[in-house]
Amino acid sequence: MYLPGNWEVIYGKKEMQKLLGGLYAPKVCANMYHDLGEGKKGEHIFPPYYVWNINGVKVGFLGYTDHLVPIRQSPNYSKGILYTKPDENIAHFVDVLRNQEMCHYVIVIAHMGLSQQIYLANQEVAEGVDYILGGDTHERVRNPIICKYAKVVEPGAFGSFCGRLELDVKSGKIVKDSYYLDEISSDRYKEDKDIKTLISNIEDPFLDDINSIVGYSTIPLYRYFVIENPIDTMVLDALRWRMPEIDIVLSNGFRFCPPKTSPDDSGNIPITNGYIFDMLPVDSYIRVGKITGLQLRNWLERELNNVFAKDASKRFGGWVTKFNGMKVKFFAFGEEGKRIESIFIGDLPLNDEMIYSIAACERDGDPDNMICRIKNVMEARNLEYTLHENMKGYLKANSPVTPIPKRSAIALDAPETLLTQVHGVDYHFY
Numbered sequence: 001m002y003l004p005g006n007w008e009v010i011y012g013k014k015e016m017q018k019l020l021g022g023l024y025a026p027k028v029c030a031n032m033y034h035d036l037g038e039g040k041k042g043e044h045i046f047p048p049y050y051v052w053n054i055n056g057v058k059v060g061f062l063g064y065t066d067h068l069v070p071i072r073q074s075p076n077y078s079k080g081i082l083y084t085k086p087d088e089n090i091a092h093f094v095d096v097l098r099n100q101e102m103c104h105y106v107i108v109i110a111h112m113g114l115s116q117q118i119y120l121a122n123q124e125v126a127e128g129v130d131y132i133l134g135g136d137t138h139e140r141v142r143n144p145i146i147c148k149y150a151k152v153v154e155p156g157a158f159g160s161f162c163g164r165l166e167l168d169v170k171s172g173k174i175v176k177d178s179y180y181l182d183e184i185s186s187d188r189y190k191e192d193k194d195i196k197t198l199i200s201n202i203e204d205p206f207l208d209d210i211n212s213i214v215g216y217s218t219i220p221l222y223r224y225f226v227i228e229n230p231i232d233t234m235v236l237d238a239l240r241w242r243m244p245e246i247d248i249v250l251s252n253g254f255r256f257c258p259p260k261t262s263p264d265d266s267g268n269i270p271i272t273n274g275y276i277f278d279m280l281p282v283d284s285y286i287r288v289g290k291i292t293g294l295q296l297r298n299w300l301e302r303e304l305n306n307v308f309a310k311d312a313s314k315r316f317g318g319w320v321t322k323f324n325g326m327k328v329k330f331f332a333f334g335e336e337g338k339r340i341e342s343i344f345i346g347d348l349p350l351n352d353e354m355i356y357s358i359a360a361c362e363r364d365g366d367p368d369n370m371i372c373r374i375k376n377v378m379e380a381r382n383l384e385y386t387l388h389e390n391m392k393g394y395l396k397a398n399s400p401v402t403p404i405p406k407r408s409a410i411a412l413d414a415p416e417t418l419l420t421q422v423h424g425v426d427y428h429f430y
Helices: 013-021 090-100 114-121 193-210 230-242 273-279 293-308 387-398
Strands: 032-035 041-044 049-054 057-065 081-083 105-111 131-134 151-153 161-170 173-183 213-217 248-251 269-272 285-292 322-324 326-330 340-345 355-361 378-386 409-411
Touching (some): 049 090, 057 090, 057 161, 090 105, 114 151, 193 273, 230 387, 269 273, 285 293, 285 387, 293 355, 322 326, 378 387
Parallel strands (some): 057 105, 105 131, 326 409
Antiparallel strands (some): 032 081, 161 173, 248 322, 326 340
8 A cells, every 4th residue: 555755746746646656556645636726626646545355354545645745845846736634534535435335444544744643533533543554753653542533653764663453353343453563673584585686776877876985974873853963963064164154054854864873994984975865865955045033033933833833733743943053942842932942143142133144955946035934034045056065065074073963952841862742642752
């Protein structure tokens, strides 16, 4: 069963259809439509559901992807696609699966992020759903999160785990369900020769470039922590190296990227061209501009709410935006719009009326005067080099690097090692 997520659209709607169309398993998505313009929905791009009939038991699969993809990702990626909230039609399709298709069990395949999936499982519109098998935030849910109408799980990231849902059938009825999070160990599961050959045939022409070492780190690189982490510290250090005159440099609240922990013969951890693509999949140009202190304060409050909103439906699924040149103390679980206790730019408190320079990456499709979701940026312009070019130049000049987080962002009510934005339910990431 396949469901398009937030990255399947990166090459546009037609390529997404071609990519998923070439797969053999069924595709499902009930909230992606062809955009007819002016907010008018066309047909579903993929079938909204699929029914699996095995030994007289019918299991219905209903698909939902994140309706916020055009905001989370570059807007141009989603041209021609209209997304709707799951709340708008999930009750209808659950009714179809239960009372028309006569399914014994209903599973939602979701790529909305754990917070959004928990929110949906607690809404009355999800009545009749048994399980939400989710993705996007890469959380390791070892025990199902029991919500009002459905159970919610996610199976981790980077192929490290596989979720397994077992259904016990008796006399044509499902009498029990059991969920397990299986760790995928290379010692236990040997590589498949056919798959290895398939991947090798695709990668071989590019391996020299992928494996070319462009620099080294003295410490492990990872993005597990919500507030600060070594990978984004390295991204920020590279921007600061290039632009020491800029007041504040920003790195988006990315979650993805497998960890890199193993040193080579040099004693340091090699950073390859391929790993730069893991860290920064889109090689965007760097964009600079100017904003007022008040713009900066209001934007930061919005960004913190995107991560820690009490209402789970308002959480974007990304981590805290990272920054260099600014120190912020805040209450992660404080009141919306009032989380920030203090902001310092350099050694001075933020002045709402003062003008500050900022730098971050361009997002394809954003207005020319927008940077990192900050609107109405003054004197915004793209520089002549990209994030990848900047990172390679920085590593060439400074390797080995030691990107220890600088505690630029300090949560006064959460640990700096916070691993999840989910709260208020019986769940802990470990």
